[in-house]
Amino acid sequence: MGVRSFEHVGVIVQDLEKVAAFFELLGFHRGDTATVGGEWADRVNGLTGTRVEMVFMTTPDGSGALELSRFIEPVNQDAPTSLPSDTLGLRHIAYRVDGVEELIERVRAAGYDLVRELVNYEDIWLVCYVRGPEGLIVELGERLS
Known part of the structure; x- marks a missing residue:
């Protein structure tokens, strides 16, 4: 078990x-x-x-x-932070998406942005990190092949 x-x-x-x-x-x-x-x-x-x-x-x-x-x-007084991608602990969650470039446009129109950039990984994935509210990082990946 x-x-x-x-x-x-x-x-x-x-x-x-x-x-x-x-x-x-x-x-x-x-x-x-x-x-x-x-x-x-x-x-x-x-x-x-x-x-x-x-x-x-x-x-x-x-x-x-x-x-x-x-x-x-109980009330926690800690403020959310935007920690760097290499901070120890659970740092991001990843999701497979369709139309990642269009999704990035929607994200930016809502006031959010990428941690750095959209990358073509070996013509297999388009992948990026999005920095959301309260410092959350979400990885978005679109499979190319």
């Missing part, structure tokens, strides 16, 4: 609506917003007085989700 399948990645955010709108811009489907908390959440999170507003964002093919969560309680 062990890992069976991928379920979701949890992303803690300050501005739930702004971050959810960014992922909708990329093509994710938004679920219903819910507020959770209580003793069970305290036990899972190792916190006291947990109350969280959250929404699941899923890919069109249903291959996994992002759980966007904003902690109402």
Whole structure:
């Protein structure tokens, strides 16, 4: 017995609506917003007085989700940062896309930009990192062959 399948990645955010709108811009489907908390959440999170507003964002093919969560309680005073790509820890998430150049235009029109540039990797992929709200990095890749 062990890992069976991928379920979701949890992303803690300050501005739930702004971050959810960014992922909708990329093509994710938004679920219903819910507020959770209580003793069970305290036990899972190792916190006291947990109350969280959250929404699941899923890919069109249903291959996994992002759980966007904003902690109402306890309050964390840390400000989001735009860490460099080589900072230790979970640094980016990657998605296969269609029409990456058009998607980049939409991203830029919404006020976001690439970390650096769109690259043709060996005529197999067009790939880039997009810097989203709160310093989040999303890798977008379009398969060429």
